[in-house]
Amino acid sequence: MTIVFYVSSAVAIAATVLMLTRVRAVHALLYLIVSLLAVAVIFYVLGAPFVAALELIIYAGAIMVLFVFVVMLLNLGEETVRAERALLAPSMWIGPSVLAAILLAEFIWMLARGGVPPAQAVSIGPVEVGISLFGPYLIGVELTSMLLLGGLVGAYHLGSRKAPHTEVTHATHP
Amino acid sequence: MNVTGSDFTALLPLIILAVTAIVVMVGAAIRRSHALSASLTLIGLAISIGSLWIAAPLLPRQVTPLLMMDHYAVFYIGLIAASSIITVLLAYGYFEKYEGSHDELYILILVATLGSAVLVASSHFVSLFLGLELLSVSLYAMIAYPRRRPLPLEAGIKYLVLAAVSAAFLLFGMALVYGAFGTMEFGEIAARLARPDFNLWLVLPGTALIITGFGFKLALAPFHLWTPDVYEGAPAPVSAYIATVSKGAMFALLLRYFYQTGSHELEPLHLVFSIIAIASMFGGNILALLQNNVKRILAYSSIAHLGYLLVAFQASGDLAPTAVAFYLVAYFVTTFGAFGVVTVLSDGTRDADLIEDYRGLFWRRPAIAAIFTAMLFSLAGIPVTAGFIGKFYVVAAGASAAMWSLVVILVVTSAIGLFYYLRIVVALYSQSTQTPATTSLARPGVVSLIFLSAALIYLGLFPSPLLALIHRLMPGLI
Numbered sequence: 001m002t003i004v005f006y007v008s009s010a011v012a013i014a015a016t017v018l019m020l021t022r023v024r025a026v027h028a029l030l031y032l033i034v035s036l037l038a039v040a041v042i043f044y045v046l047g048a049p050f051v052a053a054l055e056l057i058i059y060a061g062a063i064m065v066l067f068v069f070v071v072m073l074l075n076l077g078e079e080t081v082r083a084e085r086a087l088l089a090p091s092m093w094i095g096p097s098v099l100a101a102i103l104l105a106e107f108i109w110m111l112a113r114g115g116v117p118p119a120q121a122v123s124i125g126p127v128e129v130g131i132s133l134f135g136p137y138l139i140g141v142e143l144t145s146m147l148l149l150g151g152l153v154g155a156y157h158l159g160s161r162k163a164p165h166t167e168v169t170h171a172t173h174p
Numbered sequence: 175m176n177v178t179g180s181d182f183t184a185l186l187p188l189i190i191l192a193v194t195a196i197v198v199m200v201g202a203a204i205r206r207s208h209a210l211s212a213s214l215t216l217i218g219l220a221i222s223i224g225s226l227w228i229a230a231p232l233l234p235r236q237v238t239p240l241l242m243m244d245h246y247a248v249f250y251i252g253l254i255a256a257s258s259i260i261t262v263l264l265a266y267g268y269f270e271k272y273e274g275s276h277d278e279l280y281i282l283i284l285v286a287t288l289g290s291a292v293l294v295a296s297s298h299f300v301s302l303f304l305g306l307e308l309l310s311v312s313l314y315a316m317i318a319y320p321r322r323r324p325l326p327l328e329a330g331i332k333y334l335v336l337a338a339v340s341a342a343f344l345l346f347g348m349a350l351v352y353g354a355f356g357t358m359e360f361g362e363i364a365a366r367l368a369r370p371d372f373n374l375w376l377v378l379p380g381t382a383l384i385i386t387g388f389g390f391k392l393a394l395a396p397f398h399l400w401t402p403d404v405y406e407g408a409p410a411p412v413s414a415y416i417a418t419v420s421k422g423a424m425f426a427l428l429l430r431y432f433y434q435t436g437s438h439e440l441e442p443l444h445l446v447f448s449i450i451a452i453a454s455m456f457g458g459n460i461l462a463l464l465q466n467n468v469k470r471i472l473a474y475s476s477i478a479h480l481g482y483l484l485v486a487f488q489a490s491g492d493l494a495p496t497a498v499a500f501y502l503v504a505y506f507v508t509t510f511g512a513f514g515v516v517t518v519l520s521d522g523t524r525d526a527d528l529i530e531d532y533r534g535l536f537w538r539r540p541a542i543a544a545i546f547t548a549m550l551f552s553l554a555g556i557p558v559t560a561g562f563i564g565k566f567y568v569v570a571a572g573a574s575a576a577m578w579s580l581v582v583i584l585v586v587t588s589a590i591g592l593f594y595y596l597r598i599v600v601a602l603y604s605q606s607t608q609t610p611a612t613t614s615l616a617r618p619g620v621v622s623l624i625f626l627s628a629a630l631i632y633l634g635l636f637p638s639p640l641l642a643l644i645h646r647l648m649p650g651l652i
Contacts (some may be wrong), residue, residue: 136239137240138177139237139238139240139301143301143305146285147311149195149196149199149285150195150281150282150286150308153199153278153285153315154312154314156278157282157321
């Protein structure tokens, strides 16, 4: 399993470096997704399948989709339209595909060997994560909710489009 | 590991802060009223301070591995909540002149205050990071709050980028320390550090990265580059909040982390802290000489003041936590006073932040000019003010640890600092043709200024009650 760990780490580092050096945001995002996938494999090999799944669902799934949508919805004009046409050129997708293929090969190899004996004897599943979240780290969960509240209020204020003088109107209609 | 009733009581000050934020939010959803939100916030902060006395008999108490509610935490939570009250008073008068809704500001202040309170009570990397993020995320929006003006937005984005980068440094450092010790609790780290069999090549870079993260937040040189721009761009009450609560909470945490774990005893770190202290003292004071903007001068002055605090931090005797606590109180009072003057003099279009705005202020508003003079003297460390006693204690702490070079640099740079404070004072009293001002200033701001000047002189003349309080509370730290 050590070899899987090192290969995934190399893929993660390579993908991150390529991401940082890309000029186009969409292209960089593709590498970022690969980097996150590689980190998920590392978590899996270390015996944390639940965290690996979360990494996939939350980062590579939800947040990346959000990023891609924002980049596409920003609608940056003629320049972007031309860039989008070039998006399907092989030079754009071949790099991330190769890196992703390495990860896939690793994964198939691990499955073929009949699942992963984790590096340590323990494997941390959802139950353990839940117990520690709502046991010793209870206050952490509560503080995170306050953090989200603070971020939400700040984003609402900075992003609100209402003109200042109309902002009090809804108070009169309870 | 269950949370019991006594744990709840011990955490009451923090819980009340969080509840108040939600109450203000619900209040704003029902009825948008600047006065209502501000008063709800003030009531919540006052109750939170009051609840410190309810929590006090149960202390010290470890509430889950994350938070250590001891007298040290209670002292700083009280200081932070009191500072937030001053911020709300200043902000009320300041934002009353701006159109738009201001209820969100008070929610953000409460969340930031909760974050600072978590910071000073944290005994675990997780609560450290969550407290820090609570503080930072609220500050981004607070700095950029007047979102129709370019300067605050620019300052907000600068703070966002730099605070995020510094948080990344901090996280990486914490990961390395965790990698070396396999624990994120300060107490456990201390136990592992005491045994010599740890991997120094994980701990040392980790601690260095943690210092980098702290340094960004404390605006110590060479991590200070964001400070003047952010102070200048942020609304004056928010600048005051960053200069005091954000830095004070961070410094209290720095002291707790390093004193509790003992990692400041690691050999190369002595040198690192000395270099940072010297760079901050020289950099802050010399760069302030070149400024014409009062907010920028105060920014550089705060860099220098954190450098002085680092001298006391390094002394690491019994005197150090006392000196730091007293210096922080004096620094809070003084900085709020100075930014408070800027706040009450600002009109609805721009902040009164150029030295030109203060030329001949004495002939227009003698009382405000006198208060500003007192605050500047205290920043410079002139006797009869709180700043003098604070600096005296820092020098005493440094001298007791025989750190003569640092103490000498502290005295020399303070003398340099005198020059730019006096430059503002000279401008205040220079002859001007303007007639006395007739418009009245925002009352909550003036009330807090009067209170702050009274506190300044009181602490300067009778420091012993506060010192006795600090002596009673601090020994629990180490």
